[in-house]
Structure formats: C-alpha cells, structure tokens
Amino acid sequence: MQPTVIAPSILSADFARLGEEVDNVLAAGADWVHFDVMDNHYVPNLTIGPMVCEALRKHGVTAPIDVHLMVEPVDRLIPDFAKAGATDISFHPEASRHVHRTIQLIKGEGCRAGLVLNPATPLDVLDYVLEDLDMVLLMSVNPGFGGQSFIPSTLRKIERVRERIAASGKAIRLEVDGGVKPGNIADIAKAGADTFVAGSAIFGHADYAQVIGRMRAAVDSVR
Numbered sequence: 001m002q003p004t005v006i007a008p009s010i011l012s013a014d015f016a017r018l019g020e021e022v023d024n025v026l027a028a029g030a031d032w033v034h035f036d037v038m039d040n041h042y043v044p045n046l047t048i049g050p051m052v053c054e055a056l057r058k059h060g061v062t063a064p065i066d067v068h069l070m071v072e073p074v075d076r077l078i079p080d081f082a083k084a085g086a087t088d089i090s091f092h093p094e095a096s097r098h099v100h101r102t103i104q105l106i107k108g109e110g111c112r113a114g115l116v117l118n119p120a121t122p123l124d125v126l127d128y129v130l131e132d133l134d135m136v137l138l139m140s141v142n143p144g145f146g147g148q149s150f151i152p153s154t155l156r157k158i159e160r161v162r163e164r165i166a167a168s169g170k171a172i173r174l175e176v177d178g179g180v181k182p183g184n185i186a187d188i189a190k191a192g193a194d195t196f197v198a199g200s201a202i203f204g205h206a207d208y209a210q211v212i213g214r215m216r217a218a219v220d221s222v223r
C-alpha cells in the first residue's frame with residue numbers, strides 16, 4: 001500500500017502570494033504541491049507554466065511538485081517542466097498522439113509519469129501502458145476549474161482502477177482530483193485512492209492545518 005499523500009492544488013491559492021501560500025500548506029501538513037497547467041485549448045482556462053514551477057524551487061520549495069498538464073499537444077512542455085523542478089508529470093491521453101512515447105519521455109526526464117482520465121474517459125486507455133505508469137489520476141470533475149462538485153460515478157471507477165493496479169502487482173499510485181473535501185475523502189479512500197488533490201477545500205479554509213488534519217484523519221480511519 002502506498003503512503004497517503006495530500007496534494008493541495010495551487011489553482012485555488014492566492015497567486016499574488018504564491019510562494020507564501022505554498023510554504024503555508026506544506027507547513028500545515030501537505031505532502032505534495034499539485035500544479036495545474038491549463039492552456040485555453042485542451043481546457044477552457046489559462047494558468048501557469050514552467051517559469052512558475054522554477055520560481056517555487058528558487059523560493060525554496062523542496063516538496064514534490066505534481067504537475068498536471070491540461071495542454072495539447074503535451075510533449076514539448078515535458079522537458080521544460082522537468083528542468084523547472086517537477087517531480088511528477090501527468091497528462092491526458094487525448095492530448096498525446098503516442099501515449100507510450102509520452103510516458104517514456106517523462107521517465108527519461110527523470111520524473112514519475114501519470115496518466116489522467118477525465119470523468120467520461122473509459123478505462124481501456126490504461127491497456128498496454130498501466131505497468132509503465134507511476135500514477136493513474138482520476139478526474140472527479142471535468143478539468144478546467146476549481147470549486148466544482150465531485151461526480152459520484154467516480155467512486156466505482158476508483159474501485160475498478162484499484163482492482164487493475166492490484167492485479168498488475170506494481171506500486172502505482174491512484175490519485176483523485178476534483179471536489180475532494182473532508183466530507184467525502186473517506187469514501188474516496190475506501191474506494192481505493194491513496195493520493196488526494198484538493199484545491200478549494202484547503203485554500204478556501206482559514207486554517208490550512210485544521211482542514212488537512214481533518215482530511216488525513218478521515219483517510220486514516222479507512223485505510
């Protein structure tokens with residue numbers, strides 16, 4: 001079993017104080033920094049690129065930076081993010097012409113590779129590549145915005161991916177992203193997730209340590 005990871009999505013942070021916000025969530029008990037990259041093409045929103053990732057490293061952030069690429073095409077940005085300090089890079093299969101090649105590109109740059117499935121993406125995109133992956137990221141909202149509601153059918157999907165990971169015998173993380181909150185994180189963990197992204201639930205709360213503590217306790221109660 002993989003150790004639990006709580007990864008606040010900086011999409012909901014105060015961008016005018018990003019370094020301080022990241023320091024604060026890490027001091028409050030977060031494990032990773034979840035870094036959402038949107039291109040106004042693959043998704044209808046525009047966010048941040050490798051320069052901001054590099055700036056966080058220069059600021060002194062040493063925690064893993066979990067980059068979720070919502071960009072199309074995806075390959076060109078991968079070396080830039082690796083050089084900027086990303087440790088984990090995940091991408092959507094629809095954004096790559098050659099999914100296996102993109103996974104190898106990420107690993108060749110020294111990062112862990114994740115494949116992201118949107119709520120309506122069938123699990124067969126995992127065929128033939130699951131064992132090459134370090135992580136499967138299941139979106140529990142349609143990508144593009146923070147603050148959306150968790151789509152309940154994701155719970156069954158998490159169970160099915162957990163079964164596939166178990167059958168593979170590999171140490172592959174199962175991350176869930178979108179609408180994750182203290183009130184539903186136990187169900188998400190029970191279904192089989194080990195890595196939890198939360199944006200608005202953490203950055204929208206006045207006390208980061210309290211909300212992260214509640215989330216971790218809820219996960220610990222079922223894992």
Ligand SMILES: O=C(CO)[C@@H](O)[C@H](O)COP(=O)(O)O
Pocket residue numbers: 009011012034036068141142143144145146147148177178179180197198199200201
């Ligand atoms: O990738 C995305 C959205 O595309 C997510 O990382 C959201 O940023 C999560 O935000 P909340 O649903 O937790 O507010």
